[in-house]
Amino acid sequence: KTLIRYAKKTRFGREHDFSSIKSVEEYQKSVPIRSYDDFWKSYFKDHFPRIENITWPGLYRMFAVTSGTSSGFTKYLPLTKDMTLSNTKAGLDLLTYHISNFPGSQLFGGKNFFLGGSTELIEEAPGVFSGDLSGIVAKTLPLWARPWYFPPRKLALMKNWEEKLEEFARQAPLDDLRLLS
Numbered sequence: 275k276t277l278i279r280y281a282k283k284t285r286f287g288r289e290h291d292f293s294s295i296k297s298v299e300e301y302q303k304s305v306p307i308r309s310y311d312d313f314w315k316s317y318f319k320d321h322f323p324r325i326e327n328i329t330w331p332g333l334y335r336m337f338a339v340t341s342g343t344s345s346g347f348t349k350y351l352p353l354t355k356d357m358t359l360s361n362t363k364a365g366l367d368l369l370t371y372h373i374s375n376f377p378g379s380q381l382f383g384g385k386n387f388f389l390g391g392s393t394e395l396i397e398e399a400p401g402v403f404s405g406d407l408s409g410i411v412a413k414t415l416p417l418w419a420r421p422w423y424f425p426p427r428k429l430a431l432m433k434n435w436e437e438k439l440e441e442f443a444r445q446a447p448l449d450d451l452r453l454l455s
Contacts, residue, residue, distance in 0.1 A: 286317065286329040310349055322350065323398030330354050337398070338407035350404055362416065384450030385424040388412070389442070393431045424449050 278301065282292035290304045308316075317328050326333040330352065337350040373379055390408030398404050412430040415423060425442060432438040 281330055284327050284329055284331060310351075314349070318350070318352075323402045323404070325352060330356070333402070335402055336410060337402075337404040338410060339404050351407075353407070353410065358414065381452050382422060384452035385422050386453040386455060387424045387446065387451045388430075388455050390430065392433065392435070394433055424451060 275296075278287070278292045278295050281287040287293075292304075295301050295304060313329070318325055321328060323337070324333065328334075332354070334352040334354060336353040338353045340349040340351065369381075372381065388408070388411075390412045391406035393405070393409035393412050395403040395405040395410070395413070412427075415427075420427065425445065429438065429441050429445065432441065
């Protein structure tokens with residue numbers, strides 16, 4: 275309900291009368307299930323890359339790019355600051371759950387090996403960027419998480435994939451790795 279209230283003034287919220295929705299059932303009746311292609315054609319295509327107040331308040335400054343394997347074309351998924359904060363909170367919730375239920379865990383005794391893609395971002399419009407989701411995560415990793423993250427930032431930001439893999443292979447055995455992702 276909080277998310278519906280927050281998005282009620284967006285184009286999507288107005289078209290689906292978010293102001294009057296009071297329950298999950300009302301939301302389900304008002305908002306049909308759609309594919310990404312439906313969203314792209316109806317909401318994003320005509321405005322890309324400057325999508326503002328369409329399905330979420332504000333300007334979407336970041337897009338995660340997919341390979342488009344299900345449809346055959348590249349997909350641009352809006353990645354808002356609110357979504358990033360929510361994902362960070364979800365990750366902290368999972369860590370809290372793990373530590374609470376496994377107090378002897380040695381998860382923080384070493385590092386999380388994160389094999390990500392390219393960190394290169396493309397500026398689609400002034401202040402609006404797109405790139406590989408794992409690369410965006412590597413570039414925007416919170417300061418508090420960096421001590422438990424492998425590869426080091428300098429290695430994560432390497433552009434040449436072959437060189438990056440060679441460095442991963444050389445440096446990974448030197449760290450105490452506890453988690454693969």
